[in-house]
Amino acid sequence: MTSPRSSRLAVLASGHGSNLRALADADRAGELGGSIVLVLSDRPGCGAISIARERGIAVETPDAGCFRTRLEPAAESEWVERLRAHDVDTILLAGFMRILHAPFLDAFPGRVLNIHPSLLPAFPGVDAIHQAWRHGARITGCTVHLVTAGIDEGPILMQSAVPVLDDDSEETLAARIHAAEHALFPRAVRAFLERPFRLEGRRVLWLAPEAP
Amino acid sequence: MTSPRSSRLAVLASGHGSNLRALADADRAGELGGSIVLVLSDRPGCGAISIARERGIAVETPDAGCFRTRLEPAAESEWVERLRAHDVDTILLAGFMRILHAPFLDAFPGRVLNIHPSLLPAFPGVDAIHQAWRHGARITGCTVHLVTAGIDEGPILMQSAVPVLDDDSEETLAARIHAAEHALFPRAVRAFLERPFRLEGRRVLWLAPEAP
Numbered sequence: 001m002t003s004p005r006s007s008r009l010a011v012l013a014s015g016h017g018s019n020l021r022a023l024a025d026a027d028r029a030g031e032l033g034g035s036i037v038l039v040l041s042d043r044p045g046c047g048a049i050s051i052a053r054e055r056g057i058a059v060e061t062p063d064a065g066c067f068r069t070r071l072e073p074a075a076e077s078e079w080v081e082r083l084r085a086h087d088v089d090t091i092l093l094a095g096f097m098r099i100l101h102a103p104f105l106d107a108f109p110g111r112v113l114n115i116h117p118s119l120l121p122a123f124p125g126v127d128a129i130h131q132a133w134r135h136g137a138r139i140t141g142c143t144v145h146l147v148t149a150g151i152d153e154g155p156i157l158m159q160s161a162v163p164v165l166d167d168d169s170e171e172t173l174a175a176r177i178h179a180a181e182h183a184l185f186p187r188a189v190r191a192f193l194e195r196p197f198r199l200e201g202r203r204v205l206w207l208a209p210e211a212p
Numbered sequence: 213m214t215s216p217r218s219s220r221l222a223v224l225a226s227g228h229g230s231n232l233r234a235l236a237d238a239d240r241a242g243e244l245g246g247s248i249v250l251v252l253s254d255r256p257g258c259g260a261i262s263i264a265r266e267r268g269i270a271v272e273t274p275d276a277g278c279f280r281t282r283l284e285p286a287a288e289s290e291w292v293e294r295l296r297a298h299d300v301d302t303i304l305l306a307g308f309m310r311i312l313h314a315p316f317l318d319a320f321p322g323r324v325l326n327i328h329p330s331l332l333p334a335f336p337g338v339d340a341i342h343q344a345w346r347h348g349a350r351i352t353g354c355t356v357h358l359v360t361a362g363i364d365e366g367p368i369l370m371q372s373a374v375p376v377l378d379d380d381s382e383e384t385l386a387a388r389i390h391a392a393e394h395a396l397f398p399r400a401v402r403a404f405l406e407r408p409f410r411l412e413g414r415r416v417l418w419l420a421p422e423a424p
Binding site for chain 1: 332345349350368369375
């Protein structure tokens, strides 16, 4: 049940790059179902760029424009061009802090995945771990979903639960959620690339079991 | 770390009574931290009433008034009187389908617990399991929380995660969530009655470990 060709993946990142590292590790181990051929970042100097360089992955930092939470429309076209120049078919948002809009999403329909550090639909948007902490949730976790125009709203591919422990600080909780993300994201990417599924409404119906 | 006196519990129920049965089983096994002395129901003839009778628990069906989703104000006072007549100190909502308001809640401040079949704050309100199913959640569960004036909004005592399986139907998922409720509610009641805790904002901070 593999894709007709090996997927060419791009990772978009703004931060430390720990999810990128987990994805690159899975790629190296042959467990990602595709190959990361490009890293794009809106933040020159961020940790994700160093990790890409260490791993020998092409990395570019095209201009993002003058907005802080989105790509400027002209920039969005430029980012799509860069992705196309590398023949990328699937985009992974790994701590990418800008909202993508229709021109970008329409260029890769149904092929943009995001990881979010909560059990969506609980705690969407920024500071999800802090939101869950403040709320007093006793179970939180992380979600890999398809990206649609709504923020953190697309169909859910996989989720992983993380309990809040009595002796947790917000920092120890965050560390466990990040560890869950690093396990979940490669697993969800592989499933997305290798397992047939269909959408029923916004439900993702997997049509074949997960690889062992 | 036990309460100064054994708690006298009332269960309010509208439905089949499966959560009442789980609570009564824990009570009989000495694992509830208190004793169920009264069942009140707004639905004469519901399953919960039969279960109360089977178990020899006092059961009453005071008039709920003419509204469908709340107790009429005069009825709310009557219900409080019934609870006081039985010297009840803690109220457990087990599938009770009416919203309680300030006069009731003020009569038992911080002593009303509810169980809800989702990981709140996701999927509050009615048909939570159906909501989670339709949404395509991959992890859902149940929540025991203190009841406040907001619907399904009070501080969370405990939660339990339930995965949505690839071969689930909405019915098989519901069955597993109900089983999780039947385990969680008695455990949370016992913790509430026996373990010291304090509220920090809306976070419940348990100050002693759970009984083994």
